[in-house]
Amino acid sequence: MYYHLPSVICRLSGKLPGLVFLLVTMLVISAPARSAEQDHELKNVLLLNSYHQGFTWTDDVTRGIVSALGPVRGRTRLYIEHMNTKWANDGQYLTQLHGLMKLK
Secondary structure (H helix, E strand, C coil), X not given: CCCCHHHHHHHHHCCHHHHHXXXXXXXXXXXXXXXXXXXXXXXXXXXXXXXXXXXXXXXXXXXXXXXXXXXXXXXXXXXEEECCCCCCCCHHHHHHHHHHHHHC
């Protein structure tokens, strides 16, 4: 079937504002729904400390990170690992630590 292009454009031009309005409305309505779904997904956060719990520097940094994550506390899962390399850092320990981290 053959259409005369100018007449097709004339017929659609009257409907164009309505189509644009419909498209924009659909986008606006669907955007918050996707955002709400994403807000319910828990984000995993891994804090990997070189030293042990009780070491002042490690405890201060951990407190700072936990405090900074406060506003998103319900949307995050925080995992804290202490590698204890202040006390043990020989090759055998590091190999076992590597294996443990892979296992977790």
